[in-house]
Amino acid sequence: MAGAFTNTVFGFLRCYLFLAVAGGAAVAGYTPEQLVTYVWVAQGLLAVVLLWGPPELADRIRTGEVVADLLRPVHPVTSMLATDLGRAWHAVLTRCVPPVLTGLIFFEPYLPVRWHTGPLFVLSVLFAIVITFCCRFLINATGYWLLDVRGPIMLWTLGSGVISGLYFPLRFLPEPALLALWLLTPLPSLFQAPLDVLIERDATPVQLGIVGVQAAWTVIMLLLCRYVQTRAERRLVIQGG
């Protein structure tokens, strides 16, 4: 309840701000209606694509409880991802609706017209959830080496909102910076990608390309998580835990 209220207030703030930036015309390829949809769906997705969760894994590493996870017959990354997908589905049902409804009531949003945008958006959100999970896993996993993860978490908290397209559409940035962010970091795949797909900012081939880039990042990040986990397990043995 409290979280949905806060997300809604920030939705109003950002929505009015972007509409003022657009000033009634299109800006960086977005019409005012598309910006409305962009902001409010982003606020709805915020609890689904969970950027900032509690550092659960890092705490388990610090207290040594993580050893119990390793005894289970399922790979730790797999079991944690399954838990996170369940959490995301719960958030879709409970946290996503109030902000999106508010946006529909108080503003004039853009509604997608292409038949394939719906399924593509769902796929894109799914990729975004998995990649965000991987990012959070990796940040927490630095705890295997650092024990205190405050530094990495602070960096993540600051950087993720900006580079993922949550604070402002990354298309506001100059083209080269945008391309570098999109191809060299997984972050634009978290919010910018599903939202651009939903509001049909680009032609169909580009829409497909965006989801393709997300798919690639999903594979890379999952492999990276498994690799880090393997290295960490070896390290854990050395520690004698």
Add this chain to the structure above:
Amino acid sequence: MGELRAYGHLLRAQARSQLSYRVSFAIDLVSNIGATALDVLTVFVLYGVTTAIGGFRLGETMVMVGLAQVAFTLADMLVGYIERIRVYVRTGLLDTVLIRPLGPLGQLLAMDVPLRKLSRVLLAVLVLTVALARAGIDWTPGRAALVAATLIGGTAFFASIFIGTASVAFWWIESGEIGNAFTYGGRDFTTYPITVFDGAFRHLFAYGLGFGFVAYQPALALLGRADPLGLPAWAGWAAPLVCVPAALVAGLIWRTGIRHYRSTGS
């Protein structure tokens, strides 16, 4: 007098404990700049795609950004720790605060002097200084005094918002992040000209809660601009006074809350 000395001891002990881990403290100082730096950067990005937002140019908006950020970062440094109150209420830790012979609010605030947040205040001051220097303001002694009064009033205002919203935890333990809508949301609202916002939302935040008087109205008075929304010119000069009712209301909520407090009983 003895009470003040006790607070002094608490604060000094806090400062000593934080400074003793030098590297950690240095990292904290650097990373704390982040949030404010990003807020300022966002303003530049938005002005990268347009020349005017809500009828104001970059230089004019930067004056509001500077005023808002100095007031917010100062208030956050001084009383931001109050956000922890919900943990104290939930765990019953507040009992230990209440049985000591010092005021509970003062004690809570003295439990943490976030010296690490000093870097953010300095960055905000720098932004404000540059913005004021470049805005082509026709300086008079009155305008200089207005800057000082606005910063003091704005800090007191944000401090009141912090304390008022945190006190909700006395009634509603799972209030979670609801205060963020008014503290961080209020900061974001104050950062931009209120002509950006519209409808009931603008009225509620700008005039109902008073955020319009923290940076926007004083900035208009400094820049010598008439308010496009129709408030008379003297409103900018009276703006710092809005902290008085805010502080009274926050104090009332806090005192009612403390009286309302029932321990967890564990």
